[in-house]
Amino acid sequence: MPIDLTNAQNIARVLTEALPYIRRFAGKTIVVKYGGNAMKDDDMIASFARDVVLMKLVGMNPVVVHGAGPQIGSHLERLGKKSEFVEGMRVTDEETMDVVEMMLGGLVNKAVVSAINQQGGRAVGLTGKDGGLIRARKLLIKGQDIGQVGEIEKIDPRVINHLESGGFIPVLAPVGAGEHGEAYNINADVAAGKLAAVLQAEKLMLLTNTRGVLSKQGEVLTGLTVPQVEALIADGTIHGGMLPKIGCALDAVNSGVKSAHIIDGRITHSVLLELFTDEGIGTLIRG
Numbered sequence: 001m002p003i004d005l006t007n008a009q010n011i012a013r014v015l016t017e018a019l020p021y022i023r024r025f026a027g028k029t030i031v032v033k034y035g036g037n038a039m040k041d042d043d044m045i046a047s048f049a050r051d052v053v054l055m056k057l058v059g060m061n062p063v064v065v066h067g068a069g070p071q072i073g074s075h076l077e078r079l080g081k082k083s084e085f086v087e088g089m090r091v092t093d094e095e096t097m098d099v100v101e102m103m104l105g106g107l108v109n110k111a112v113v114s115a116i117n118q119q120g121g122r123a124v125g126l127t128g129k130d131g132g133l134i135r136a137r138k139l140l141i142k143g144q145d146i147g148q149v150g151e152i153e154k155i156d157p158r159v160i161n162h163l164e165s166g167g168f169i170p171v172l173a174p175v176g177a178g179e180h181g182e183a184y185n186i187n188a189d190v191a192a193g194k195l196a197a198v199l200q201a202e203k204l205m206l207l208t209n210t211r212g213v214l215s216k217q218g219e220v221l222t223g224l225t226v227p228q229v230e231a232l233i234a235d236g237t238i239h240g241g242m243l244p245k246i247g248c249a250l251d252a253v254n255s256g257v258k259s260a261h262i263i264d265g266r267i268t269h270s271v272l273l274e275l276f277t278d279e280g281i282g283t284l285i286r287g
Helices: 005-025 042-057 069-078 094-118 158-165 188-199 226-234 242-254 270-276
Strands: 029-034 061-066 123-127 134-141 144-155 169-173 175-177 183-185 203-208 259-264 283-286
Touching: 005 270, 029 042, 029 188, 042 061, 042 094, 042 169, 042 270, 061 094, 061 158, 061 188, 069 094, 094 123, 094 144, 094 169, 094 175, 094 183, 134 183, 144 188, 158 169, 188 203, 188 242, 203 242, 203 270, 226 242, 226 283, 242 259, 242 283, 259 270
Parallel strands: 029 061, 029 203, 061 169, 123 169, 134 175, 144 183, 203 259
Antiparallel strands: 134 144, 175 183, 259 283
């Protein structure tokens, strides 16, 4: 059939716009936090998987860290167990931890791995317990014990490095191991930020269910520096549920990550749009 010249020119424009970004990021590690809210249906998961596979094929080293908050909550509800939170952290008793490990390290992790592999990638799923990747200790919230919720004590990235060098895409469920092998539930944003810092990643990308950091007029703010972000926190522009994500992003860029991005994971091919277009779609914070 005859070529649609307008459509073809649009495709060519997109490819030429992407070229300098492909050159710039070739060989670089990019940590992508994939949230449970961006896994609502098979089409969204497939879109994300294609993005990650393309990143690998053009020479980047994507590392995926995923959450499973909605999935864990739904399963607990089916078991008749109510979810409780303290300052955004899930109260995790022994029974809840079993569900966390089953959903994070099992069902959700393997779903992401399978989706990437179906798109032609070579993904390997693991948790922070594998290869001694994440050593954790109990996290206390203002002195309150909320069960098997952990904070990261140490990250040993050797297993990630081996997978990257072998051409694999690591897919990490943020469950850490304590001193005696006990399991700890770790916030996925925090795990992604800490891992990006240890790997000295080029970028940390946090996929969320919001458009990014918004101004008081509701417009997406981007190209922000650390002092600008701190000023937005101080004047109340950044508040509520965005604060923990911003905290992870700031920690990452202050620890050597070149830039952090907060983007809407519900948008089809959101990762590619942020990486390979001049305008991007979310909030970029420069180190």
